[in-house]
Amino acid sequence: MIENNVDTAFFHSWFRNYVKSFYTEYPKTQRNIRLKEEHSLRVCKEILRLCKALNLNKNALRLADTIALFHDIGRFEQFTTYGTFDDRVSENHATLGLKVLKETNILSVLTKAEQTIVYNAIEYHNVRKVPDNADEISERYLKLIRDADKLDIWYVVTNYYRERHRHRNPALELELPDTPEYSLCFIDDILNDRVSNSHDLKTFNDMKLLQLGWIFDINFTPTFIYIQQRRIIEKIITVLPDTEDIRKIQTHLKAYLEKRISEK
Numbered sequence: 001m002i003e004n005n006v007d008t009a010f011f012h013s014w015f016r017n018y019v020k021s022f023y024t025e026y027p028k029t030q031r032n033i034r035l036k037e038e039h040s041l042r043v044c045k046e047i048l049r050l051c052k053a054l055n056l057n058k059n060a061l062r063l064a065d066t067i068a069l070f071h072d073i074g075r076f077e078q079f080t081t082y083g084t085f086d087d088r089v090s091e092n093h094a095t096l097g098l099k100v101l102k103e104t105n106i107l108s109v110l111t112k113a114e115q116t117i118v119y120n121a122i123e124y125h126n127v128r129k130v131p132d133n134a135d136e137i138s139e140r141y142l143k144l145i146r147d148a149d150k151l152d153i154w155y156v157v158t159n160y161y162r163e164r165h166r167h168r169n170p171a172l173e174l175e176l177p178d179t180p181e182y183s184l185c186f187i188d189d190i191l192n193d194r195v196s197n198s199h200d201l202k203t204f205n206d207m208k209l210l211q212l213g214w215i216f217d218i219n220f221t222p223t224f225i226y227i228q229q230r231r232i233i234e235k236i237i238t239v240l241p242d243t244e245d246i247r248k249i250q251t252h253l254k255a256y257l258e259k260r261i262s263e264k
């Protein structure tokens with residue numbers, strides 16, 4: 001967290017109280033509310049680490065922290081209302097988040113220009129393709145939150161895949177069937193450096209392939225370095241079936257990562 005900053009401390013304390021209002025005795029909901037609360041706070045840390053690696057100034061750090069803190073603010077209402085994080089069968093959580101922020105008017109302490117940046121970054125943090133009509137400054141923050149968010153989702157899912165035999169959480173699997181199959185369109189997308197479409201998900205393995213393909217949506221060199229250091233590709237590959245396709249995508253993804261790191 002940034003020290004001596006009124007806005008940042010104010011937003012963090014508002015966030016804590018807001019999330020607490022969703023705490024419940026019902027274990028399934030409580031577990032998932034906490035999951036997103038902790039995720040949001042870790043994304044703040046990721047985005048600050050990234051901003052520092054990119055030498056951004058203090059004001060940029062403050063704004064980036066705000067975006068990270070609020071990017072999933074719609075998740076709490078989403079899970080409480082629908083019992084799922086699946087936007088396809090509930091509501092778009094980014095849109096829901098904007099509604100929460102606007103209704104509470106919590107961002108009113110920021111300048112109008114800053115509010116626009118935060119709203120744009122949240123609105124587009126989860127779309128498959130970043131819109132090309134965004135202004136340059138909004139686009140930079142949007143890229144930051146998209147990188148930071150993915151870093152933490154990879155952290156969550158790789159831990160989950162390792163521990164899954166002990167504690168299952170169907171919400172993290174979007175209730176997809178855990179069968180040995182995977183859809184070939186996901187393999188094809190990876191081999192062509194494309195992010196897949198979540199609407200094509202049919203099995204749990206497809207979800208792992210979708211998560212691997214997010215690498216083609218990463219924007220900043222430090223993020224590629226973190227992916228390599230944290231061995232994200234390897235950790236997801238080990239929980240996929242040992243087939244020729246999977247070996248091919250592993251080689252392809254590793255080569256892509258090395259290329260993006262060496263480019264600078």
Ligand SMILES: [Fe+2]
Pocket residue numbers: 039043071072149
């Ligand atoms: Fe997120």
